Amino acid sequence: MARPNDEVEALLQEYADLIAITGGDAFKARAYEKAARAIGGYPADIAKLDEDGLKEIPNVGRSIADKVIEYLRTGKMAVVEERRAKIPAGVRELITIPGLGPKKALRLYEDLRISSVSELAAAIEADALADLKGFGEKTQDNIRHGIELLQQAGARVPLSLALDTAEEIVAELSGVTGCTRCAYAGSLRRMRETVGDLDVLVAAKRSDPFMAALCELPATAEVIARGTKKTSVRTAKGLQVDLRVVPPESWGAAMQYFTGSKAHNIRTRTIAVHQGLKLSEYGLFDTESGDSLASRTEEEVYARLGLPWIAPTLREDRGEIEAALHGELPEVVTERDIRGDLHTHTDLTDGLAPLEEMVAAAAERGYKYYAVTDHAPNLYMQRMTDEKILAQRERLRELDGTQHRMRLLHGTELNIDPDGGVDWPEEFLAGFDLCVASLHSHFDLGRKAMTRRLVRACENPYVNVLGHPTTRLIGKRAGVDADWDEVFAVCARTGTALEVNAQPDRLDLCDEDILRAREHGVKFAVNTDAHAVPHLAQLRYGVGTAQRGWLTRDDVINTWPLTRLRTFLRKGR
Incomplete structure (x- = not known):
C-alpha cells in the first residue's frame, strides 16, 4: 500500500548502501541517497511521470530516471539485483543494526564469517571481536545497544506506515454495501509510535461481505484466519490486520x-x-x-x-x-489548534522545494504564520553563508502576507557545538525572528558533558526552540545521554521551548519525556521539520505524540496568536 515514491526511495537507498558495502564510489552512493530522498519527498505520484518528468525532480538525472522507469515497468531494478547477488545475505542483515555501518559489516563477515544478528550478539558476548581492528570496547557497546534497539522494534511497524495502511483499508471497507461505520482502533488509534497489529472495526448486520473484501484486497498477501466475527490477514509489508464486525448497536x-x-x-x-x-x-x-x-x-x-x-x-x-x-482531564491539543509550523527547510540547504513552494503549501494548510529555518553554516555540508541567508530573508519579507495573509517568520536551525555554542554571533542572531538549535553530531559525549552542552545552548538568549532534543531515531538510534530533568528545568527557566518533532522516525520528544518536561512547566512547539511539501502533512504524528504527553493548547507555542508568540520569542530580551 506504499506510494510508488516510497518504494523507489527505499530501493535507491538500498542501492546506495550496497555500493558502500562493496567499496564502490562514495560520491555515487551519495548521489543515490540524494535521489532517494528527493523522490520520497516529491509531492506528485512518480508512476505517472515519464523520463522528462522524473528528471525535473531534484538530484534525478537520466541514469537514475531510467532505473526508476525500469522498476515501475518490471517491479525490479537490475543494478540492485546484481549488487545483492555479490553480497552475502547475512551482511545485508547486519547493516540493519543501528550503528553498524556497511564496511564494518563486511569486515565481520570476511574475518569472522559472522552473517546474522544472533551470531554477532553471541560473538560479542564471547569476546570474539577483541582482536579485530576497529572493534574496541566502545564500538562493541554501541553495537550491543544497536542489537537491543533492533530486537525491541521486532515486528512492529512505524506509526506512519500503519496509519497509511489503516486509512486505505477503512476507505475500502467503508464502500462495501451494509457498512454503517468503519474505523481503526488499537494502539494506532492511541497513536503509539510503533504498531504491532492493526485493529479495524466495522459496524454492520452481516459480516461475510467485509471478511471477503479484506481477504481480496490487493495489499493482502496472506490470510491467517477467516471467521464470521474476526478475520486476520497479513499485508505485503508484514503488518497483521485483524478485522472485527460488530452489530451497529454495539459500536461504541x-x-x-x-x-x-x-x-x-x-x-x-x-x-x-x-x-x-x-x-x-x-x-x-x-x-x-x-x-x-x-x-x-x-x-x-x-x-x-x-x-x-x-x-x-x-x-x-x-x-x-x-x-x-476529579474533573482534571486535559483538553488535549488537536491538529486544528496549530496556527503555524516553526521548523521547516527549503532547497537553500537540504530541503527539496524552493521557498515559494513551501510557503504556498503552508498557506494552503490554513496556517496563520509559518517559519523557514534553514541550516546555519556550522553544518558544513549545507554550505550556508551570511549572504545566502540574508538574501533569503529579503525574499521572505517580499512574500510576507501575500499568501492568504499568512505571516512569515525568518528563522534558522542552529547547530549545537560540543561545548554548547551555536553558529553566528549574537549580533547576527538578533536579526532572526526565531532560532531553533539542534544536535547534529557528537552524540556520544558523556552524560555531564552532554547536559552542560544542552544547558548552555538553552541559556543562549537567541535560542528559542530546542529541536529534536534527544536526537533519537526510532528503532535505529537511541537518544543522547543527559540529565534531562536538569535540561527541562533550564528550558522552563529561560523560556526555551522543547520541540515535539513530527517526523515519524523521530517523534522527539517522545510522550514519556513530554510528561516529565511538562511537570517542570516547559512550553513546547509541535513542528514537522519538513524538508519537502509532503512532509508538512506529518504534523498529525507530532500532534498525536503531544496528546500522549497530555499537552494542551496553552502548552504549545505554535497554537498561540502571533502577538503572544512574538513576545515568547523575545525570551525576555
Whole structure:
C-alpha cells in the first residue's frame, strides 16, 4: 500500500548502501541517497511521470530516471539485483543494526564469517571481536545497544506506515454495501509510535461481505484466519490486520474495548464491576438483569461509568482515570489548534522545494504564520553563508502576507557545538525572528558533558526552540545521554521551548519525556521539520505524540496568536 515514491526511495537507498558495502564510489552512493530522498519527498505520484518528468525532480538525472522507469515497468531494478547477488545475505542483515555501518559489516563477515544478528550478539558476548581492528570496547557497546534497539522494534511497524495502511483499508471497507461505520482502533488509534497489529472495526448486520473484501484486497498477501466475527490477514509489508464486525448497536462499546490499552480497559472494567455492571465489546450490561445500559457510542459507555469521554491518546493508565474522576482531564491539543509550523527547510540547504513552494503549501494548510529555518553554516555540508541567508530573508519579507495573509517568520536551525555554542554571533542572531538549535553530531559525549552542552545552548538568549532534543531515531538510534530533568528545568527557566518533532522516525520528544518536561512547566512547539511539501502533512504524528504527553493548547507555542508568540520569542530580551 506504499506510494510508488516510497518504494523507489527505499530501493535507491538500498542501492546506495550496497555500493558502500562493496567499496564502490562514495560520491555515487551519495548521489543515490540524494535521489532517494528527493523522490520520497516529491509531492506528485512518480508512476505517472515519464523520463522528462522524473528528471525535473531534484538530484534525478537520466541514469537514475531510467532505473526508476525500469522498476515501475518490471517491479525490479537490475543494478540492485546484481549488487545483492555479490553480497552475502547475512551482511545485508547486519547493516540493519543501528550503528553498524556497511564496511564494518563486511569486515565481520570476511574475518569472522559472522552473517546474522544472533551470531554477532553471541560473538560479542564471547569476546570474539577483541582482536579485530576497529572493534574496541566502545564500538562493541554501541553495537550491543544497536542489537537491543533492533530486537525491541521486532515486528512492529512505524506509526506512519500503519496509519497509511489503516486509512486505505477503512476507505475500502467503508464502500462495501451494509457498512454503517468503519474505523481503526488499537494502539494506532492511541497513536503509539510503533504498531504491532492493526485493529479495524466495522459496524454492520452481516459480516461475510467485509471478511471477503479484506481477504481480496490487493495489499493482502496472506490470510491467517477467516471467521464470521474476526478475520486476520497479513499485508505485503508484514503488518497483521485483524478485522472485527460488530452489530451497529454495539459500536461504541467495541471501539472502547478494542482501542485499549489493556491497562486502561482493566481500570474501566473494574469500575463497572464495582457498580454491579459488566463491560465487554458488546456493551455495558446490568449484571443481574443482563439489560444493556450503554453501547452505541463511547461517550455513552464512559458516561454510564461516571466518566467523561477520554481521548484515545490518553488511554494508557497513566493517571487519566483519576484525572477524569476529579474533573482534571486535559483538553488535549488537536491538529486544528496549530496556527503555524516553526521548523521547516527549503532547497537553500537540504530541503527539496524552493521557498515559494513551501510557503504556498503552508498557506494552503490554513496556517496563520509559518517559519523557514534553514541550516546555519556550522553544518558544513549545507554550505550556508551570511549572504545566502540574508538574501533569503529579503525574499521572505517580499512574500510576507501575500499568501492568504499568512505571516512569515525568518528563522534558522542552529547547530549545537560540543561545548554548547551555536553558529553566528549574537549580533547576527538578533536579526532572526526565531532560532531553533539542534544536535547534529557528537552524540556520544558523556552524560555531564552532554547536559552542560544542552544547558548552555538553552541559556543562549537567541535560542528559542530546542529541536529534536534527544536526537533519537526510532528503532535505529537511541537518544543522547543527559540529565534531562536538569535540561527541562533550564528550558522552563529561560523560556526555551522543547520541540515535539513530527517526523515519524523521530517523534522527539517522545510522550514519556513530554510528561516529565511538562511537570517542570516547559512550553513546547509541535513542528514537522519538513524538508519537502509532503512532509508538512506529518504534523498529525507530532500532534498525536503531544496528546500522549497530555499537552494542551496553552502548552504549545505554535497554537498561540502571533502577538503572544512574538513576545515568547523575545525570551525576555
